[in-house]
Amino acid sequence: MVFQALRKKDLAARSATGRVSENPLGCAAGFFSYPARALTALENLHAELRACRRCPAMSGPVIHGPALRTDVMLVGQAPGPHEHKVMKPFGWTAGKTLFKWFEQSLGWSEDDFRARIYIAAVARCFPGKAVNGGGDRKPDETEMANCRPWLEREVKLLRPKLIIPVGALAIEQVLQRKGPLVDFIGRPLKATWHGIEVEVVALPHPSGASTWHRTEPGIGLLKQAMKLLKARLACRF
Numbered sequence: 215m216v217f218q219a220l221r222k223k224d225l226a227a228r229s230a231t232g233r234v235s236e237n238p239l240g241c242a243a244g245f246f247s248y249p250a251r252a253l254t255a256l257e258n259l260h261a262e263l264r265a266c267r268r269c270p271a272m273s274g275p276v277i278h279g280p281a282l283r284t285d286v287m288l289v290g291q292a293p294g295p296h297e298h299k300v301m302k303p304f305g306w307t308a309g310k311t312l313f314k315w316f317e318q319s320l321g322w323s324e325d326d327f328r329a330r331i332y333i334a335a336v337a338r339c340f341p342g343k344a345v346n347g348g349g350d351r352k353p354d355e356t357e358m359a360n361c362r363p364w365l366e367r368e369v370k371l372l373r374p375k376l377i378i379p380v381g382a383l384a385i386e387q388v389l390q391r392k393g394p395l396v397d398f399i400g401r402p403l404k405a406t407w408h409g410i411e412v413e414v415v416a417l418p419h420p421s422g423a424s425t426w427h428r429t430e431p432g433i434g435l436l437k438q439a440m441k442l443l444k445a446r447l448a449c450r451f
């Protein structure tokens with residue numbers, strides 16, 4: 215794939231400060247100007263986040279991804295029952311589906327993805343199983359409000375340009391409005407989130423409990439969303 219052939223050249227173009235001096239795909243340079251001190255601030259935030267016990271009905275441990283120098287942020291819903299075994303967001307079956315979408319569209323491995331996109335979520339602890347047995351319980355309004363200050367601090371530190379909310383709860387948080395997935399997936403969107411103007415490309419939740427992305431119109435809209443992401447991500451990395 216052309217993108218993979220260009221990757222080494224692209225990486226070599228980065229200076230020691232992380233700034234891209236020339237992008238072989240002709241995109242605007244400079245998003246790696248994210249200062250190193252912000253990375254340290256993000257690591258300090260993670261240390262505080264790991265000690266958070268604000269939600270009595272949530273099960274720890276707190277799951278978060280590594281601090282990264284990136285202007286792309288993915289926002290998921292909450293970890294599932296197995297993520298604590300690997301201590302990575304999207305570390306189990308839903309993650310396999312999510313990373314497959316990026317592998318098919320951009321040629322990225324899971325490691326490529328994790329090294330390039332900062333992964334956050336509307337809740338960082340496992341909410342437990344849903345009482346009706348249909349998958350995991352969704353975080354409630356109080357739990358999302360409890361966890362929102364962590365997201366807000368991450369957004370203010372990273373100052374992302376592109377947000378990828380995954381699933382209805384994350385889409386609602388980022389766009390601050392509700393609606394059916396067909397209104398959001400596959401369309402280029404914009405939002406002002408925690409005071410930062412961002413481009414938004416929404417994805418459906420890759421959970422095995424959801425059939426939305428495996429039936430029409432979800433299949434076609436997901437393809438459209440991945441095309442939008444390819445256009446935005448291939449020129450960044």
Ligand code: SF4
Nearest residue numbers: 266268269339360361
């Ligand atoms: S879900 Fe968020 S706010 Fe609630 S305990 Fe976990 S990290 Fe803290």
